[in-house]
Amino acid sequence: MEETKSKNKINSILMQLLPWTIPVALIILWQIAVDVGWITSSFIPSPLSVLANGVSLWKSGELPKNISISLYRALVGFAIGGGLGFILGFLNGVSKVMRALFDTTIQMLRNIPHLALIPVVILVLGIGETAKISLVAIGCLFPMYINTYHGITSVDPHLIEMGKSYGLSKYKLFSKVIFPGALPTILMGVRYALGVMWTTLIVAETVSADSGIGYMSTNAQQFMNMKTIFLCIIIYAILGKLSDFIAKTLENILLDWR
Amino acid sequence: MKKKNSVRKIFILGLVVLGVLVAFFGWKQTQDSTSKSLKKVIIGYQAGDEFDISKTRGEFVKKMKKAGYSVTFKEFQNGAAMMQALANGNIDYGRMGDSAPITSIAAGTKVTYVAAGGTKALGSGVVVKKDSGINSISDLKGKTIAYTKGTTSQYMIIKVLKKAGLTTSDVNLVNLDQSAASVAYAKGKVDAWANWDPAIAQAEVTENSKLLINGNQSKAYNRSVIVATTSFAKNNKSVTKAIIKYSNQDMQWANTHHKKLIAMMVKSLKLNKKVVTKMVNRRTYSMHAMTKARVAEFQEIADVFYENKIISKKVSVAKYTQYVK
Amino acid sequence: MQELITVEDVTKKYGNKTALGNANLKIEQGEFVALVGMSGSGKTTLLRMIAGLEQPTSGQIRQAGQVVDSINTNARVMFQDDRLLPWLSVRENLTFGEHSKKDITEADSLLNLVGLDEYADVYPEKLSGGQKQRVALARALMSHPKLLLLDEPLGALDALTRLNMQDLILQICRKRNFTTLLVTHDINEAVRMANRIIVVKNSMIVRQVENPYQGQDSVDAEAKQTGIVNDILHTIYEKD
Ligand SMILES: Nc1ncnc2c1ncn2[C@@H]1O[C@H](COP(=O)(O)OP(=O)(O)OP(=O)(O)O)[C@@H](O)[C@H]1O
Ligand SMILES: [Mg+2]
Numbered sequence: 001m002e003e004t005k006s007k008n009k010i011n012s013i014l015m016q017l018l019p020w021t022i023p024v025a026l027i028i029l030w031q032i033a034v035d036v037g038w039i040t041s042s043f044i045p046s047p048l049s050v051l052a053n054g055v056s057l058w059k060s061g062e063l064p065k066n067i068s069i070s071l072y073r074a075l076v077g078f079a080i081g082g083g084l085g086f087i088l089g090f091l092n093g094v095s096k097v098m099r100a101l102f103d104t105t106i107q108m109l110r111n112i113p114h115l116a117l118i119p120v121v122i123l124v125l126g127i128g129e130t131a132k133i134s135l136v137a138i139g140c141l142f143p144m145y146i147n148t149y150h151g152i153t154s155v156d157p158h159l160i161e162m163g164k165s166y167g168l169s170k171y172k173l174f175s176k177v178i179f180p181g182a183l184p185t186i187l188m189g190v191r192y193a194l195g196v197m198w199t200t201l202i203v204a205e206t207v208s209a210d211s212g213i214g215y216m217s218t219n220a221q222q223f224m225n226m227k228t229i230f231l232c233i234i235i236y237a238i239l240g241k242l243s244d245f246i247a248k249t250l251e252n253i254l255l256d257w258r
Numbered sequence: 259m260k261k262k263n264s265v266r267k268i269f270i271l272g273l274v275v276l277g278v279l280v281a282f283f284g285w286k287q288t289q290d291s292t293s294k295s296l297k298k299v300i301i302g303y304q305a306g307d308e309f310d311i312s313k314t315r316g317e318f319v320k321k322m323k324k325a326g327y328s329v330t331f332k333e334f335q336n337g338a339a340m341m342q343a344l345a346n347g348n349i350d351y352g353r354m355g356d357s358a359p360i361t362s363i364a365a366g367t368k369v370t371y372v373a374a375g376g377t378k379a380l381g382s383g384v385v386v387k388k389d390s391g392i393n394s395i396s397d398l399k400g401k402t403i404a405y406t407k408g409t410t411s412q413y414m415i416i417k418v419l420k421k422a423g424l425t426t427s428d429v430n431l432v433n434l435d436q437s438a439a440s441v442a443y444a445k446g447k448v449d450a451w452a453n454w455d456p457a458i459a460q461a462e463v464t465e466n467s468k469l470l471i472n473g474n475q476s477k478a479y480n481r482s483v484i485v486a487t488t489s490f491a492k493n494n495k496s497v498t499k500a501i502i503k504y505s506n507q508d509m510q511w512a513n514t515h516h517k518k519l520i521a522m523m524v525k526s527l528k529l530n531k532k533v534v535t536k537m538v539n540r541r542t543y544s545m546h547a548m549t550k551a552r553v554a555e556f557q558e559i560a561d562v563f564y565e566n567k568i569i570s571k572k573v574s575v576a577k578y579t580q581y582v583k
Numbered sequence: 584m585q586e587l588i589t590v591e592d593v594t595k596k597y598g599n600k601t602a603l604g605n606a607n608l609k610i611e612q613g614e615f616v617a618l619v620g621m622s623g624s625g626k627t628t629l630l631r632m633i634a635g636l637e638q639p640t641s642g643q644i645r646q647a648g649q650v651v652d653s654i655n656t657n658a659r660v661m662f663q664d665d666r667l668l669p670w671l672s673v674r675e676n677l678t679f680g681e682h683s684k685k686d687i688t689e690a691d692s693l694l695n696l697v698g699l700d701e702y703a704d705v706y707p708e709k710l711s712g713g714q715k716q717r718v719a720l721a722r723a724l725m726s727h728p729k730l731l732l733l734d735e736p737l738g739a740l741d742a743l744t745r746l747n748m749q750d751l752i753l754q755i756c757r758k759r760n761f762t763t764l765l766v767t768h769d770i771n772e773a774v775r776m777a778n779r780i781i782v783v784k785n786s787m788i789v790r791q792v793e794n795p796y797q798g799q800d801s802v803d804a805e806a807k808q809t810g811i812v813n814d815i816l817h818t819i820y821e822k823d
Contacts, residue, residue, distance in 0.1 A: 065287055071277060072284030127348045129288050162666040165634055167656035168679060176680050180670040210333040218335050219305060221437045225528045249270050257670045257706045
């Protein structure tokens, strides 16, 4: 009995480690390949030298500064775009008049790849923070809109009928029936929007910036500074994974009834 | 089950709060600390150029402040992006290579040449590997050459081929952006590469390469210029004057303080010291108002571009020039 | 006895199709009425109109003298599918997330009544079909509605659970003096539970049968009940 229990525990730990074996193995292989000289370190620097570069950039204050500025742009853009997308999706989901007024326009705009809007955004908003944040916001708006709208309109009509018939107030109907029913789809939108947030930010920061991770990366690219390029790629991977992890855990907490 | 959830809740809450705090820290850093009573001047620059030196040295901003101007520097990755920012009025001045304004003017952008700097002539041209068997420009016949469209390297190629008595159909031209070209060159996918420092110096130092022809020989000098939006230039002659004056003072400093300059650039460009030394030693820095001689030099570029159908309209450089003195 | 529900010359058409034609019906306070008939005969249509979920094409429905012209919140419907909210716990499904002491006390006592007090804090996902139906029943009983409308609530259950639920519903309705309208296609069920059975055929109310043997299970009463069942079956299958 005791034995099977501890065996199960070991098994579950192994299962949790399993997803990490391939990345870790690849990194080790990569380090060896550079050390032995299979690949030229001026094109592909070794993981350890990338790490050392990261540490020195961190100490010089450059890395914390750029990460925090990127995070600021990302979060504010996400809050504005995601918030707006949610509100629009909500309004169109519950009101037929709003839907008739907005939906066609939004569907049309949605099909424009948002990065194609860069010149327009620069023209209208310039090259300052507003432009970069707006680009991120535009990127986050559509996935949030689509998912909120879709989530709200596809809540089981039987449940809504039940709520109405049981005399729920409009607010109660929304907070206890419609919103929780739409929540899984909305959270999918949040996850997707978080992904778009990072990819848009990289591009926005290459347009004209003198700070941020995207700037660090393009600047390094100009001078073939491969260590910094790889560092930026890794930072993006970590930030992306981290935000995905937050979204996923949020799902687990909010949707614990599933 | 419930307990595990509340631990997770606290953990996630902590992560989110941390993220917001860091973002707040980032926001603080994006806020300008410059005072409001001064006239704002926004200058676009590229890494390693004249304004980058001024920015890093710090004297320029101080002097401009005394003269009543609050300067903000904005970095750009290339001349095209800077031209776009100029056209939209997002920056007042921009420092770029001599040929970038020509294509923009031809496309209808209203900008004016207000100053010209030194050239990169000795550090611009076509590089080849030492063991490539290409020893003169006439050997380029049939070879693959990398260049970047819309930059001075395009002008360079035309001039070099003309000098060798070749045309563009005698060689195989490939348009690659800087980073792609540098990989292609290093891997031997292209035989020659038309570019300028620091990429050329880097190729010479790390890729066993030589400069086949430089800018003085090809007459594609690759000079630095400062352009401003036409309307801004018209109304702000005194700003232009101050910029030229203080920038030139920094340039004279740069010419006489190579050691400090090299250390500074190694740090800001994150390049090998050997490469930076090579680049700095073959360059003379300066910044002056426009002259007739400069106009003639740029007119030549405009004419060559027109003849080669790179631009579709004749451009008269004199019309887009302001002489401050 | 006081009259609670009056259905007066009610017709419901969907397009050209008559779902229910010229129906007249009275239900008195405290009655347990069953509505039987073949599939598609119009039972649900009538029930939904009384619940205010559907409006008659012509005619009028009144509850305690008041015309039912919008959602009738004085009636509680127990639907054929349980329609529990999966994101609320069993107790919250009864209170709709309300936290007042009064609501919680009432919810807990109703859960006790249907024998589910241990499950108050679990999500409906974890319950069996019969347990879910009992939660739905308890939810319909919250704040003692004037009228219970049950639309084949036991259709999805196995025979044994069904019998238990029938007993439970009948017991509660009698003990707490509910007025109930039960739609079912199971005539045995109707005759066991109702004091009056209404037969719908081809969108018309064709017959009303009084059942003095409601809820009785002596051998004698069961024989009488079987007689009534056969009588009703005859009406339903009789050629026009
Ligand atoms: N929303 C609707 N639109 C069109 N026709 C409908 C609609 N609802 C019901 N009907 C029709 O009205 C008739 C009566 O339907 P109703 O649902 O009342 O039958 P029922 O007696 O409850 O049958 P069952 O025992 O199968 O539930 C049927 O022929 C059905 O097709
Ligand atoms: Mg039915």
